Amino acid sequence: MPPPPTAALSSSSSLCLFPLSSYSSPKKTQLGFCPSFPFTRLTNFTPTRRLMTCSAVSIEKETLISHRPHTFLRETDGLDDGSVRSRFQRMIMEVQDSVCGALEAVDGAGKFKEDAWTRPGGGGGISRVLQDGDVFEKAGVNISVVYGVMPPEAYRAAKANVTDQMPGPVPFFAAGISSVLHPKNPFAPTLHFNYRYFETDAPKDAPGAPRQWWFGGGTDLTPSYIFEEDVKHFHSIQKKACDKFDPSFYPRFKKWCDDYFYIKNVRIPWFLHTYPL
Numbered sequence: 114m115p116p117p118p119t120a121a122l123s124s125s126s127s128l129c130l131f132p133l134s135s136y137s138s139p140k141k142t143q144l145g146f147c148p149s150f151p152f153t154r155l156t157n158f159t160p161t162r163r164l165m166t167c168s169a170v171s172i173e174k175e176t177l178i179s180h181r182p183h184t185f186l187r188e189t190d191g192l193d194d195g196s197v198r199s200r201f202q203r204m205i206m207e208v209q210d211s212v213c214g215a216l217e218a219v220d221g222a223g224k225f226k227e228d229a230w231t232r233p234g235g236g237g238g239i240s241r242v243l244q245d246g247d248v249f250e251k252a253g254v255n256i257s258v259v260y261g262v263m264p265p266e267a268y269r270a271a272k273a274n275v276t277d278q279m280p281g282p283v284p285f286f287a288a289g290i291s292s293v294l295h296p297k298n299p300f301a302p303t304l305h306f307n308y309r310y311f312e313t314d315a316p317k318d319a320p321g322a323p324r325q326w327w328f329g330g331g332t333d334l335t336p337s338y339i340f341e342e343d344v345k346h347f348h349s350i351q352k353k354a355c356d357k358f359d360p361s362f363y364p365r366f367k368k369w370c371d372d373y374f375y376i377k378n379v380r381i382p383w384f385l386h387t388y389p390l
């Protein structure tokens with residue numbers, strides 16, 4: 114086995130409501146790029162605090178179903194009324210089909226198996242897994258459309274405007290798509306992405322309170338062996354996607370990541386960085 118090449122790494126991330134899990138070995142170096150929209154940065158939001166916040170969010174247990182439904186939206190939300198909820202649900206369903214089709218084509222042998230599930234209070238999701246293929250040891254592409262409630266502390270942690278007070282539990286809606294890809298070849302990196310839309314409703318005991326919404330998520334590359342061309346390709350794709358909307362997005366999100374993954378008390382990053390494009 115040839116010695117692994119070395120390369121400086123670049124990482125780009127913003128802070129998100131839910132922690133991103135890469136399901137990868139902690140020995141691997143991670144390259145993260147996690148844009149969060151609409152540009153609401155969560156300050157003083159450490160991983161420990163995020164985990165504590167998420168554990169307080171209430172979501173009902175899922176139930177497996179035999180056939181996937183046309184929609185996971187509640188009837189009160191409308192089936193396909195052009196709202197952001199319905200449009201985002203349609204988009205992640207289409208992206209799941211597209212990504213799974215592309216991965217099966219690359220693998221050449223493996224096929225995704227699907228499980229659909231719902232929740233008693235409304236919402237559900239579709240989980241797909243490809244296992245023991247020719248290229249991928251395991252690959253998952255999942256979508257979810259869920260409803261729940263969060264305590265006011267979680268709401269304040271998720272919003273930059275700390276003066277926006279909520280006196281009681283805050284109902285929320287969340288929809289997203291996530292994926293983790295583990296190739297068999299140790300020289301090929303693990304890849305993770307997670308993108309979501311999050312919306313809160315006014316609590317019943319606070320009539321007139323504003324509805325809040327935001328997009329979040331990101332993607333990270335986790336190589337066992339670092340190849341410079343992989344790093345360049347990964348970040349060039351992120352930059353190209355950002356530049357379609359605003360050339361300032363990529364350097365802005367990259368700085369968020371560099372700041373977030375910097376351990377201040379020992380003055381070192383969590384991993385090697387940065388690689389300028």
